Amino acid sequence: MSTDSTLSVRTFIEQNSAGFVEDLKDWLRIPSVSGDPDRAGDVRASAEWLAAKLRATGFPTVEIWETASGAGLPTVFAEWPSGDPDAPTVAVYGHHDVQPATPLELWETAPFEPTVRDGKLFARGASDDKGQLFFHVLGVRAHLAATGRTAPAVNLKLIVEGEEESGSPNFAPLLRDHAERLACDVVVVSDTGMWDRDTPSTVTGMRGLIAAQIDARGPSGDVHSGSFGGAIPNPITELVRLLAGLHDENRHVTLPGFYDGIVELTERERQLFAKLPFDEAAWLRTAKSPAAIGEAGFSTLERIWARPTAEINGIWGGHTGHGSKTIVPSEAHAKLSFRLVAGQDPAQVRKGLEAWLAERMPEWIEYELSFEGEGVRPCLTPLDHPALQSITRALGRAFADDPDGERREILYTREGGSGPEADLQDVLAAPVVFLGVSLPEDGWHAPNERVDVANLLKGAEAAAYLWEDLAGNK
Known part of the structure; x- marks a missing residue:
């Protein structure tokens, strides 16, 4: 971070956290359930809400993109050029649609009436993915305030999909149609999580x-x-x-x-997986299984992430x-x-x-x-990729007790599931890295979905550090 900063990132985020949470609550009140045709108007209202907020934040270009067929739900695109001729271009991916809230009787509070209890924000979409996408808005504001810049240190683009929870049926064609405008050096995805509250981590690949x-x-x-x-x-x-x-x-x-x-696991990757505090007995209880079995010669984590x-x-x-x-x-x-x-x-x-x-x-x-369709390709970012190292440094700084002191160790995980990340990687010909701070207990797709507010603020802090790190990490 620049030495002439007039306001630190962490201080800015602390001073603006209350307004950030209130804005997020407003967005979460919109029931943007993409899988329910009766909610198509709400998905559009969600896109319009985000577009207005991005304009107010300072993005000079904000557009709502329709799907190529015209039958899909809207995507939000925003762009903020750096102004620096050598600045790298970064695209941030997320989605503004959410899962259905049923069964409603299992919610302790109404799913679209956001409620904060014990430091956690409860609402459908709080962690998947509105909360994790929205921390980038606070992050870029903190980045500008702390550096004194009038534009980000990178050419920043946002692509916020409206159909991810419905399988992204129109996303790949949309990417191809707009590939020139979305051209970038790296894609940052904030639709994942970290290992647990005490073990910050970043995802390196998805199956x-x-x-x-x-x-x-x-x-x-x-x-x-x-x-x-x-x-x-x-x-x-x-x-x-x-x-x-x-x-x-x-x-x-x-x-x-x-x-x-x-691509076989390297010995270093296997050692890093082994460093994670994995409790197989607890995992088996979550899996509702009496035993862990699978391909011979591999651990449970290796089987579900890398095989x-x-x-x-x-x-x-x-x-x-x-x-x-x-x-x-x-x-x-x-x-x-x-x-x-x-x-x-x-x-x-x-x-x-x-x-x-x-x-x-x-x-x-x-x-x-x-x-069922053409299938989804896997994606993987090598551990020594410069963009991944920038993510690691930004997270290590955000989760450190003193952001200017020794960085927190960040471990690496993978996702056993699949998503549109491979389309981003293939169509845009750019590496994909992951900046997610959701916790395993956040209840994605389940009743009482929630997000830890303190972790969201750490996500915003990491995003603020990331843009300058990437700008200096060509």
Whole structure:
């Protein structure tokens, strides 16, 4: 931070925290549920609220973008040029839509009437993702106040989606349509969290995803098992036998080429994962599971963060009602999903599944294989990437007792789930780094979603430090 600062970042944030919380409450009162068609007007009102707030903050360019099809929900774009000819360009991604609040009876306070209790702000969207996106507004104000600048040290762009909680169906086309305006050197995502209150961390990658369905047919209709059973193919039996071979005895996935080209964990990454205070017994209680199992040779955290998986999400067919119905069913169905890691391509996994089925499905069973879209690509930022190091320094400074003294150690995690981050990485051809401060207990998508106000303010502080660090870290 500049030596001629007239007001420190931390002091500015403390002095403006009350107004920040009140503004955030106003935004949280808007029920911007993208998955409910009846709330489309509220999603638009949310975009307009944010656009007005960004203009008032000082962003000279603020626009509301419609989806290419015109049938989707609005995205907010804002831009604030640095004015420095060599300044890097940073795009911040977040979303302003929220999950439905049902079941309402499980909320202790109304989901769209924000309430602060014991230092936590309760409301739908408090942590996912309005709170974590909004701390950037306070952060850029603190950055300007502390440095005396009239514009950020970086060329700052915001892209705030309105359909993330509905699967981002229009986001990739929107990125492609506006790729020139969104061009940047790095993307900062504030839609993740940290390990826990005492262990600040940053995410370095997210897994990809491809989902499929198998529809198998034996006889052309259900027939009597006493008359025909044991003498004709049963599609449920054949499908179950086939799916039992999806993993080998070491729980490796058996699709051809499934592991080709994947980015293996480095020894340093494995050591850093091991430094996290992971309580497997507590994790198993959260997982509602009696045991932790998985691919041989890897820890639980490595399996859920850095290894690809194949899961049978559902299987059905034949009679499933009360009592017995002794038939050989005509059809069997299964839903599968594959979580992917860096180096894997959804298209290649799709080809592998097609080849695997063609080789193993008995010739007397007719089947169809279908996929849910093109899949989501994984993303990963190497630990030595300069932008990731800037994130680490900014967080280490924000979470230190003295921001000008020794920085707090920041550990690294990954996300086992999937999101639109890979689209940002692929379309914009820029690395993705994560600045999130939500805690595991914040209850994303659940009743009584909340966010720790002190942590939000730490997020704003880290953002304020980040822009100057990135500007000097070319």
